[in-house]
Amino acid sequence: DAKTTQPTSMDCAEGRAANLPCNHSTISGNEYVYWYRQIHSQGPQYIIHGLKNNETNEMASLIITEDRKSSTLILPHATLRDTAVYYCIVRVVIQGAQKLVFGQGTRLTINP
């Protein structure tokens, strides 16, 4: 299983872009990078995923380096509601199952 490394915590000012890094140096060729977040003990929420190319949706952008060993999640205009724990996950598929392996994540605090 590819392992991810994320900073334990980060702060960002409201209205600014929040850039959350993730290292996944052992990622294999067919593994996707997923991002989920968890707001204060609620169920984790899917944000975005990608394989090689940069991806953007209504919530965030995902930048994956060319060697795929690291990625950055960008919340372009952070609000107080974006305060959460953000998990970078490399998708593991075992015998057709779809296990998500959650690490400790990054606790992002958006400050007014």
Added chain:
Amino acid sequence: EAQVTQNPRYLITVTGKKLTVTCSQNMNHEYMSWYRQDPGLGLRQIYYSMNVEVTDKGDVPEGYKVSRKEKRNFPLILESPSPNQTSLYFCASSFVARRRFDNEQFFGPGTRLTVL
């Protein structure tokens, strides 16, 4: 509205008293899973199901049972709860990954269980 529901949301019980936490999804997902979340240990998978009548153990299955008699429901059963099963439990569902392995999982709101 597409969602995963869990009941109850909060439960306090005593050691040895059998309980069931229900999980239901309305998205016609084949895959369903249970996780528990504990401070410092993150989310860990308990059991999962690829489809009706197909279940398998996750990382921490001891003390739990599941069943999948219908596609939409995936109850978690604690036959004889113990204090070390005090935790926050999440149910999740998704379509089964196919070639691109790129489908998202939807999580329920969580069930906070306390076993005294």
